Amino acid sequence: MSEFVHPVERRMTISAADEERLRTQLERTWYVPRGIIGWCSVADHKTMGKRYIVTAFCFFTFAGILAGLMRLQLAVPNNHFIGPDLYNQIFTVHGTMMMFLFAVPVMEALGVYLVPLMVGTRNIAFPRLNAFSYYVYLFGGVMLVVTMLLNTAPDVGWFSYVPLAGPDYTPGKRADFWAQLITFTEVAALAVSVELVATIFKARAPGMSLNRMPLFVWSMLVTALMVIFAMPSIVTCSSFLLLDRLVGTHFYNPAEGGDSLLWQHLFWFFGHPEVYIIFVPALGIVSSIISAFTWRPIFGYSAMVMSLVATGFIGFGLWVHHMFATGLPALGLEYFTAASIVIAIPTGIQIFCWIASLWRGRPRFHTPLVFVLGFFAIFVLGGLSGVTLASVPFDLQVHDSYYVVAHFHYVLLGGAVFPLIGGIYFWFPKMTGRLMDDRLGKVNFWLLFIGFNITFFPMHILGLEGMPRRVYTYPDNMGWNTLNLVSSLGALLLVVGGALFVYNVVRSYRWGLAGSDNPWGAETLEWSMSSPPPVYNFLHIPVVEGRCALWDRSADAPIVTGIRSDVREVLISDVMDAEPINVAEYPEPSIWPFLCAVVTSGFFIGSIFTPWALPVSILPLAVTLIGWFWPKKRDRERAIEEQDEDRRLHDAA
Amino acid sequence: MTPPDAATMRPPDTRRVLDVSVLPRTVFGHQGLIWWGTAGFMVIEGSIFVIALVVYFYLRLQVTDWPPSLPNPGLFYGTLNLATVLLSLLPAYIAKTKAEKFDLAGVRLWLTILVLFGVAAVVIRAFEYFALNCRWDDNAYGSIVWTLLSMHTIHVATDVVDSMVLLTLALTGPNTKTRFVDYSENSLYWYFIVAWWVPIYVTIYLMPRWL
Ligand code: HEM
Numbered sequence: 001m002s003e004f005v006h007p008v009e010r011r012m013t014i015s016a017a018d019e020e021r022l023r024t025q026l027e028r029t030w031y032v033p034r035g036i037i038g039w040c041s042v043a044d045h046k047t048m049g050k051r052y053i054v055t056a057f058c059f060f061t062f063a064g065i066l067a068g069l070m071r072l073q074l075a076v077p078n079n080h081f082i083g084p085d086l087y088n089q090i091f092t093v094h095g096t097m098m099m100f101l102f103a104v105p106v107m108e109a110l111g112v113y114l115v116p117l118m119v120g121t122r123n124i125a126f127p128r129l130n131a132f133s134y135y136v137y138l139f140g141g142v143m144l145v146v147t148m149l150l151n152t153a154p155d156v157g158w159f160s161y162v163p164l165a166g167p168d169y170t171p172g173k174r175a176d177f178w179a180q181l182i183t184f185t186e187v188a189a190l191a192v193s194v195e196l197v198a199t200i201f202k203a204r205a206p207g208m209s210l211n212r213m214p215l216f217v218w219s220m221l222v223t224a225l226m227v228i229f230a231m232p233s234i235v236t237c238s239s240f241l242l243l244d245r246l247v248g249t250h251f252y253n254p255a256e257g258g259d260s261l262l263w264q265h266l267f268w269f270f271g272h273p274e275v276y277i278i279f280v281p282a283l284g285i286v287s288s289i290i291s292a293f294t295w296r297p298i299f300g301y302s303a304m305v306m307s308l309v310a311t312g313f314i315g316f317g318l319w320v321h322h323m324f325a326t327g328l329p330a331l332g333l334e335y336f337t338a339a340s341i342v343i344a345i346p347t348g349i350q351i352f353c354w355i356a357s358l359w360r361g362r363p364r365f366h367t368p369l370v371f372v373l374g375f376f377a378i379f380v381l382g383g384l385s386g387v388t389l390a391s392v393p394f395d396l397q398v399h400d401s402y403y404v405v406a407h408f409h410y411v412l413l414g415g416a417v418f419p420l421i422g423g424i425y426f427w428f429p430k431m432t433g434r435l436m437d438d439r440l441g442k443v444n445f446w447l448l449f450i451g452f453n454i455t456f457f458p459m460h461i462l463g464l465e466g467m468p469r470r471v472y473t474y475p476d477n478m479g480w481n482t483l484n485l486v487s488s489l490g491a492l493l494l495v496v497g498g499a500l501f502v503y504n505v506v507r508s509y510r511w512g513l514a515g516s517d518n519p520w521g522a523e524t525l526e527w528s529m530s531s532p533p534p535v536y537n538f539l540h541i542p543v544v545e546g547r548c549a550l551w552d553r554s555a556d557a558p559i560v561t562g563i564r565s566d567v568r569e570v571l572i573s574d575v576m577d578a579e580p581i582n583v584a585e586y587p588e589p590s591i592w593p594f595l596c597a598v599v600t601s602g603f604f605i606g607s608i609f610t611p612w613a614l615p616v617s618i619l620p621l622a623v624t625l626i627g628w629f630w631p632k633k634r635d636r637e638r639a640i641e642e643q644d645e646d647r648r649l650h651d652a653a
Numbered sequence: 654m655t656p657p658d659a660a661t662m663r664p665p666d667t668r669r670v671l672d673v674s675v676l677p678r679t680v681f682g683h684q685g686l687i688w689w690g691t692a693g694f695m696v697i698e699g700s701i702f703v704i705a706l707v708v709y710f711y712l713r714l715q716v717t718d719w720p721p722s723l724p725n726p727g728l729f730y731g732t733l734n735l736a737t738v739l740l741s742l743l744p745a746y747i748a749k750t751k752a753e754k755f756d757l758a759g760v761r762l763w764l765t766i767l768v769l770f771g772v773a774a775v776v777i778r779a780f781e782y783f784a785l786n787c788r789w790d791d792n793a794y795g796s797i798v799w800t801l802l803s804m805h806t807i808h809v810a811t812d813v814v815d816s817m818v819l820l821t822l823a824l825t826g827p828n829t830k831t832r833f834v835d836y837s838e839n840s841l842y843w844y845f846i847v848a849w850w851v852p853i854y855v856t857i858y859l860m861p862r863w864l
């Protein structure tokens with residue numbers, strides 16, 4: 001039916017008074033509630049996105065402090081500052097928190113904040129689900145912090161291998177906390193991914209066909225799809241671990257027909273794509289920054305999109321390269337070696353496209369772009385050490401050594417954290433209305449860049465010299481002393497750099513230079529409204545006329561009318577061409593998602609201790625879910641409106 | 654601002670607009686947003702089922718006997734349930750078509766019938782557990798069989814509760830048009846659950862006999 005209804009194109013007069021009226025009404029309709037209950041009821045993607053980002057950085061700081069403690073411990077041989085048991089907890093929580101509570105969520109958080117603005121809509125799809133996912137994530141993270149502070153944190157490494165993590169070798173609750181943390185973060189990440197996919201596919205402004213979508217949005221789309229296909233695997237494997245530990249199943253118990261390698265397959269089938277889930281959004285950040293600071297569209301848009309998509313696919317075919325040392329058949333390993341080298345191709349293509357863009361444009365070297373250049377340097381090194389690891393004989397030599405630790409910090413920090421910090425410098429003026437200090441930013445960059453290399457480069461050599469990872473100390477006579485001390489001094493620089501970043505954020509938030517709507521002259525839609533954006537995002541939903549929405553906008557660019565401003569209506573468009581096809585109504589803020597998240601978290605944590613958690617929480621869970629979906633005042637109004645409308649149509653006919 | 658256009662005589666300050674007020678406010682299927690939420694979760698849950706089935710066959714490769722030193726599961730209740738849920742596709746389908754015609758009476762009737770089928774499926778499911786002829790902690794085979802069955806049971810039970818809530822809403826109102834989209838999506842989700850019972854049934858009940 002709806003295929004036959006088309007929006008009407010015409011001209012009309014919109015006076016300043018009309019716009020003012022519209023603005024007031026939109027402000028009232030899309031209000032962000034205040035007060036404590038209001039705080040827990042917010043459904044706005046910008047507020048939730050900012051909370052997500054700040055929370056993720058808090059976890060980053062906590063995990064960073066743990067890293068600092070590790071470097072303190074390893075600075076000199078035979079150190080007894082931290083004992084082996086505590087050290088095990090520290091590296092496990094550091095790794096787990098960095099991966100599951102910082103890197104993935106912070107990227108999705110940026111998506112939550114930016115994607116609706118970039119595609120030209122008023123909120124993220126399923127805003128209540130979005131709120132729910134945030135609280136689940138928050139409570140799960142707090143649980144891990146608490147276990148660390150109580151000295152009962154997981155201590156089996158960030159990938160929690162069985163049989164070590166199984167019931168026989170790790171009695172107690174530590175490994176359960178790890179497995180349940182995974183449940184928390186997966187629920188949150190999966191929910192956000194569905195919201196992002198729906199927003200990107202269905203809520204784009206008219207004219208933004210797929211081949212005009214900003215590269216950042218493409219990267220979030222690929223990421224969200226990878227989450228949707230990768231995370232079920234770890235949900236399954238960590239649930240099986242919990243079942244083995246709590247109710248005596250035998251999935252990973254070889255004595256009863258189970259298998260420990262099953263864990264590794266399931267974990268890495270998720271774990272390798274995970275790396276790209278962290279890295280692909282960073283590619284989007286890099287593209288946004290480069291085009292803004294060269295004032296030119298990125299060279300080779302189609303090639304960029306294709307490599308993003310290819311990375312998404314190939315990322316699923318590599319997992320066995322984490323298992324080269326497990327004695328799997330050699331023929332299989334060769335395939336995985338080849339695939340691991342092949343994935344360097346799409347990344348290489350993107351790097352060449354960026355270099356070409358920088359070459360053609362006249363780049364302006366503000367802090368965000370400087371971080372991007374730092375990313376190139378570090379990431380290329382990390383990628384190279386990655387290609388070396390794809391070779392089985394070499395991998396067998398350095399497996400579980402500091403060479404691997406060096407490699408993945410080059411990719412993770414270089415490939416994700418540097419672009420991310422650049423991205424914060426870049427979008428901070430949009431989020432707060434103030435610019436971050438550029439001079440401090442450059443000092444910040446050099447501290448982090450030099451500190452990073454001093455910390456992690458020596459680890460390559462330490463690994464080649466045979467220093468294993470995950471040891472709490474080492475004897476004096478191994479020849480590892482100097483490099484470890486150097487590495488720890490580098491970590492000190494990183495700490496200073498991190499502190500300077502926080503200082504710059506806080507200072508600029510208070511006293512920073514007021515920025516305009518579009519301080520960098522960038523091309524995507526988020527720069528078209530005031531900074532910070534109004535609650536309703538766009539006064540008029542724009543019609544997009546080219547790949548660079550703002551640069552390609554003609555003087556007489558059309559706008560969308562006919563969306564109600566007294567209720568939360570949003571335009572829904574078609575997947576390929578973003579033609580408007582219908583209008584949806586988003587729900588009002590509500591406390592129920594928060595309550596539901598509280599009950600869900602109670603259930604997750606309770607079930608670590610007793611199976612009774614299930615029957616006990618079923619009722620409250622049902623209550624909160626029913627409350628969530630129960631008709632509200634607006635539903636009654638809407639039913640009446642619809643009856644009136646039907647009657648009117650009937651009379652007219 | 655743009656100068657007045659003499660040719661068309663249009664006054665200054667008019668703007669080109671794309672008026673979308675004529676577009677539908679209620680849509681069924683993949684044109685609408687709700688469908689994408691349902692579809693997203695179906696993909697996620699479907700992937701979890703796929704992985705659990707892969708684990709079943711992976712575990713099969715670890716041992717020589719299948720089921721390892723245990724009797725085969727009894728066929729009766731599982732097959733009965735298969736028949737029940739396949740039959741329930743009919744009320745689900747009719748409820749969906751009624752919903753898409755905004756036929757409230759029809760929705761009430763066929764949703765009730767769907768709920769009854771769902772309850773029957775849950776009750777039969779209880780007997781299936783006894784017919785498995787193994788415990789979850791006997792060995793890895795028992796673990797995966799119980800888990801597969803329970804994963805599916807959770808879906809069935811959740812959707813039955815869902816349908817009950819929707820039925821209550823259908824009876825009490827207000828029945829906005831988007832509520833009818835919920836009624837229709839509910840049937841879609843039920844199709845999904847029924848569809849998954851086929852491979853899971855085959856795996857749990859027939860594979861031990863074939864492998
Ligand atoms: C901020 C500076 C950082 C420092 C100084 C640091 C330091 C370290 C050190 C020394 C280890 C090795 C522990 C051992 O094997 O004994 C380690 C492990 C690890 N780090 Fe970092 N790290 C930092 C940031 C990050 C970031 C940003 C991520 C991820 C996004 C990350 C992820 C990991 C992971 C996954 C492990 C492995 C944990 C395990 O073995 O289970 N690190 N880190």
Ligand SMILES: [Cu+2]
Pocket residue numbers: 271272275318319321322
């Ligand atoms: Cu990998």
